[in-house]
Amino acid sequence: MSKKRISITDIAKELNVSITTVSFILNNKAKGKISEEVIKKVQNYVKEVGYKPNQLAQGLRTGKSNIIVFMVEDISDAFFSSISRLMEEKAYENGYKLLFCSTENDAQKTRDLVQLFKDRQVDGYIITPPSDFEEDIKQLLQEGQPVVLFDRYFESIDVSHVIIDNMESTFKSIKHMVEGGYRNIGFVTLDSSQSQMVDRLNGYQKAIDLYDLKSNVLEINFKDLKNKKTGDQVEAFLNKTQDLDALFFATNYLAKSGLRVLKKLQVAIPSQMGVMSFDDSEVFELYSPTISALSQPIESIADKLMEIMLKQLNMPDGKEKIIYAELPGSLVVRESSYKP
Amino acid sequence: MSKKRISITDIAKELNVSITTVSFILNNKAKGKISEEVIKKVQNYVKEVGYKPNQLAQGLRTGKSNIIVFMVEDISDAFFSSISRLMEEKAYENGYKLLFCSTENDAQKTRDLVQLFKDRQVDGYIITPPSDFEEDIKQLLQEGQPVVLFDRYFESIDVSHVIIDNMESTFKSIKHMVEGGYRNIGFVTLDSSQSQMVDRLNGYQKAIDLYDLKSNVLEINFKDLKNKKTGDQVEAFLNKTQDLDALFFATNYLAKSGLRVLKKLQVAIPSQMGVMSFDDSEVFELYSPTISALSQPIESIADKLMEIMLKQLNMPDGKEKIIYAELPGSLVVRESSYKP
DNA sequence: TATAATTCATAAAACCTTTTAATAAATGAA
DNA sequence: TTCATTTATTAAAAGGTTTTATGAATTATA
Structure with missing residues (x-):
């Protein structure tokens, strides 16, 4: 046991000082x-017995x-999970779990x-909010809880957030594919009103407009993702739009x-079909051919998130400061996005 | 705000009963x-105001x-992360964070x-222990902390654990490759004394012995993993052992x-070289050719882990029960393990 | 010398709960 | 009626910390 x-209390008793004295010194x-002498005495004893306050x-x-x-x-x-890994460390470094x-x-x-976390009285919330979550976020803010959104946000609410520049990043990617020789680029995304998805679509449209290309968008229903019906829809999209020479995937x-x-249909990448994806993956690096991607800056995101959260936590109550960060994505050019 | x-206290005051009464009813x-009447009254009020105890x-x-x-x-x-995802849910279901x-x-x-978690007084520890961690585990046990190890364990300590049958699984995999037509199977593993790695090696040796084959083992230093030197070592291994016709990777x-x-050297899989891996991955499913693997039963592992942990937590102090679980892995046969 | 200011230290309240031990009221037995 | 038992309820302590308000001792000021 x-x-x-x-x-x-034990410390106070042992050293013949009051609890208050010890507490003051500890904090x-x-x-x-308190006199230097007593401070030293207490500090030494604390270190000696390895006392840690009961949290x-x-x-x-x-x-x-x-x-x-951290709700992802x-x-x-x-x-x-990569961001979580980084956040975890930063949290501990700063005395948080x-x-x-x-x-x-x-x-x-x-x-x-x-609700669960409210009951458990957490100090702050970092959230990738689902759709239809504006009201809940507002509620949290009203209750004075520190909140930082990431990956997506709500225009209608003034709340701190960290996102990447989805529009510009997608634009950059499509531009790269155009320069790679593709002219008829399809855009496969989710049927979602979340800001990051909307912005990616906007980036695509912007590039399409700029280069005077034809817009081809497939919006996959979120529920179909779970049913693994995604593949069928992509296949139908390819059949319906025969002249596509490239695909950009929004996730x-x-x-x-x-x-x-594409593998099943034996479509050759990148000769018959160019391919790029938003958000990099190990798979893309090992695939044959290797797949180009728009990579998100994991470290910067984690840095910013924790930085903002800590600022909010240390803010004197009521005086809230809303901070936004929009980080740039980076193009990872591999084999799939350049027409031979 | x-x-x-x-x-x-508020509840007690409001209903003109004592704090104790409320607490008894709540618990x-x-x-x-307490009389039925009072119980009802308190329960109703609690529900009405949505009271939740301060944890x-x-x-x-x-x-x-x-x-x-959950230390992974x-x-x-x-x-x-997949196991974590499952564990997370189970924990909340059972009132734990x-x-x-x-x-x-x-x-x-x-x-x-x-140490950090001790200071924060967590109730239980689920750990994938690194090497040289026996003493720390012993210490935890001595202090009466509920501990469950997973993925690996220590023979020298009597402590609950959940692992998969590494030896049998590896044996099964190698057997499959032999049946697939490979005769000279190299085994690439870590230079590690952890039980799961030792058992995997033993499974390989067992199959090698059974089929009277030549043993070829490459043990990669753990530090080289981080330096990304792994590839170089594999390459050197292939050069040194020219007659290899298959590789089994232990992670x-x-x-x-x-x-x-193999891709760099343009070695053809599965014709020139058969390939299998312990632990499945999305990459293997999408690779060309698809890579066979020994898949670990994520759900069962998570189930068992939480089950054992909860048992330990509910155990009357001192009367500890050690529970082991050794779960079977399953062969996922794809293209890479059958010689054409 | 008396008083004000400064320095050092502490008692006690508060945070919110669980639980032990005690009390009061009602019932049953003698 | 009286004592014992059961039933219903509660006061108070304990858990470990922070913080406010207070007190005592010392030094400085008038």
Whole structure:
């Protein structure tokens, strides 16, 4: 059995000082109040016995749990799990715990989770919100909770967020494909009103307009993603639009479905069909041919997210500062996007 | 600003009963103590105002934090993040929070993390331990902490664990390759004393012995993994052992490195070289040709892990029960393991 | 010398819950 | 009626911390 944990009371008793004195010293509030001599004595003893404050008691008293929750769409997706990995470290470095969970892009599930975390009194929320989640975010903000959105955001709410420049990135990608010799580029995306998807579509349209090309968009229903019907839809899209010479996929899992279809149909990449994807993946690097992608800056995203969250957490109550960050994506050019 | 949270005291005051009464009712300890009438009254009011107990206060009083920590080798690895995703849900279903972190297979880092979690008084530890971690596990057990190891374990310690049948699975895989027509199968693994790696090697040796084949093992130094030197070593291995007609990789990231090399050297799979990997991956499904793999039963692992952890948590103190689970892996046969 | 200001230290309240031990009321037995 | 038992309820302690308000001792000022 574990030996009893040492408490601040034990220390006070042992050193013949008051609890208050110890607490002040522990919290760096001893300046000018407690004599150097006593400070040293306490500090030495604390170090000697390896005392660590009971975080539950601390939390109870201060109302803070030192927990940040990180709600991503799907923790088993490489993009999100990579960021999580980085966030986790940053959180610990700053004295916070990070709790993860997957929203599955389901507003009700996300709502339930938020309620759960409220009950558990987390200190801050970092969220990739599903559609139809504006009201819940507003609610959180009204309650004075620190909130940072990422990957997507809501124009209608003034809330801190970290996103990448989806429009410009997509534009850049399509431009690259045009320069690679493709003229009839299809855009495969989700039937989603989320900002990141809308912006990617806008980037595509912008490039299409600029180069005076024909717009070809396939919007896949989100539910079909789970049914694995995605491939069928891509196939139908290819049949319907015979003259396509390239495909741009708005997410990496769409691209993977697409690659399966192209493989099945024995469409040659990049000669018959150019291919690019938003969001890089290990698969693209190993595929034959290798697949070009628009890579998201994982480290910068994680950096920014934690930076903003910490700022919010340290903000004197009420005086909230909204911070936006829009980070650039980078083109990873491989074999699939240049017409031989 | 958030309106003040309602507390048990508020309820007691409002209903003119004592705090104790409310607490008993809330904790289902009212049977035979409190009158039905009062019970109903309190329950209704609680529901009406949506009262939820303050978990920090609860934790402080009971000494429980309702937090389980899940320490995996690398949360951004698909195998671990997939399991995490499942564990997360199970934990919440059972009233626990799940904290994740990555050990990076570094004993010192893991040690630091464990200390951190001790300070934060988590209730249970699920760990993929790095090498040289026996003593730390023993220590945890001595302190009466619920511990479940997974993916690997220590023979020298009697501690609950969930692993897959690494030896049998590898044996099965090698057997499959032999049946696929390969006679000179190289085994690429890590220079590691961890049980799962040792068992995989043993499974290989067992098959080699059975079929009276020549053993060819490449052990890659763990540090070289990070330096991305893995490919060079695989290449040197191929050069040194010219007559190899197949490779079995003991982890999926080794396989990915290997595939890069084979691609670079333009070795034809499966005609010139058969390939299989322990642990499946999306990459293997999309690679050309598709790569056969030994797939680990993610759901069963997560089920078992949580089941055992919950049993330990609910065990009356001191009366610990050690539970082992060894789950079978399954062969996923694709194109890379059958000689044309 | 008396008083004000400064320095050092602490008691006690508060955070919210669980649980032990005690009390009060009602019932049953003698 | 009286004592014992059961039933219904509660006061108070404990868990470990932070923080406000207060007190005592020392030094400076008038």
